[in-house]
Amino acid sequence: MEIAIQLVIAGILQGGLYALAAFGLSLIFGVSNVLNLAHGEFLMLGGLFCFLIFSATGLNPFLIGLMILPFAFFLGYIFDRFLMRPLAGKKEHIRLMSSILVTLGAALCIGDVTSFLAGAEEKGVDYSMPSFFWGDLYISYLRLLAMVMIAGLTVGIHYYLKKTYTGRALRATTQNIRGAMLVGVDTSRIRSVTFGIGSMLASIAGVFYVVLLSISPDMGLTVTIKYLCIIVLGGLGSLIGSLVGGVILGLTESIVSYYNPHWGQTAAFLILVLILLIRPKGLFGK
Template sequence: MELLQPDILLQLLIGGLLAGALYALLACGLNLVFGVMRVINLAHAEFMLIGAYGAYVLYTAFGIHPLISLFLIVPAMFVVGYYFERVLIERVVGRPMLTSLLATYGVSIILINIGLLVFTADFRSVPVLQGSFAIGDIPVSEPRAVAGLISVALSVGVYLFLERTRLGKAIRAVSEHAQVASICGIDVRRIRMLTFGVASAMAAAAGVMLSVIYSFWPGSGIDFIQKCFAIIIIGGMGNFVGAFYGGILLGVVESFVGAFVSTQWGEAMAYVLLVTVLLIRPTGLKGVARA
């Protein structure tokens, strides 16, 4: 069978890893917010689309390459996320989860409709990095390779920031126990604002990467937020590394199932994996039970 040839299998694996890296970058930001604040941000995918449309506007209006626009869009979205948390999210922290779900769902709907008013429902993309290159006899899509490698680099960079810097350790302390962290002198509110800013910047970076490999429209976020929820549950809610593993796993499984079965089944694998992991390990791959 042609699909069983080693070169084809390796090509599917590489494609799955690259797609999974993008999923992981987006899901890690969403899981970071949940881990620190116990808030689920339903507008996270719309923040991603802000990054995608930002890259599109900068490229079409000013000719700025998406890889350069990263240095403009990511800091800008950090600031947006920082003050968004201060204005809205801070008011729902500590309240029933339904409150944050409804608040962020409302923001999601507002952003989608603003996108439709400004950009209409037409699909857009940023036509750069087209073509492919070969690794041995295996063709690899250039935009997917660049997007995947940058996504991995950003995810690893945020992980090292959380693990090795004083501010990152403060974020982890607030995630573990906000009240104890406050007693130890950590400004918990400021940490939450910084965390949301980092997560928003990660979503925007994922959006810039998205813009060079997919076509998108203001309603594209629904597919990605659904996959994000599956990924963070598969990896373990609130666990940054778990979300990274979950994203990579989903990308690889989608790639192989899409090739061997059908594209429709490939898209459904997020939910098949979700159910399978919950049956085997209810806390997720890297999650721990909370008292």
């Protein structure tokens, strides 16, 4: 029983982490209708800078994560401004094609330059917090903290999208771009801002990665693919969809891995494909 609870907790944490990064990608996909294959690179960069600053200063890694947020936003914003905006307004399948080329090129480029400058080896921040027993359950403060922060962030994003002008304009653009333009939303700017937000979420996820797991310069494409799968699973542009998709994947991985470590990932992809066969537009898609 303790093991079951332990596994569920680990799965939910993993899933929440997935959801955090996946939701950024989902927002971008919803607003600009492009596949951003470079999303994982933003995550990797977030983790890397956290690692570098931590190694130099020894500051609390989560504090560092907070400090690099503006830079992550800026990076995403200019990425959209210079690489994605020229593709807007093209026919749908041409835009899809160009976005694949541009973001794939960018992903290869960022990954390789990073591994050249910072070394190709895996990196992790050695930051630990005490653990405690709750009844028979072994609970790590660090993981608990991560879970609370992810939950907080999710609620925060939810309110940001519902209550602020930018958030509402962003949702309007997702639902109906022409309509949004007609009521005076600057959709080009909203796209860039969305890219900025997406990049911020990725970099926060990167910080969690580097603290709880590890990062390496060539991880980008692999994690991007996983997040793309999650948003397809959940249905695009849906916060709850990303969350549920992420948790389903995280739980599957953690439970199956316990019985056979090799089959965790396989089971996750199997479930993804099965769900898509039953619900082609994802669990929460319309």
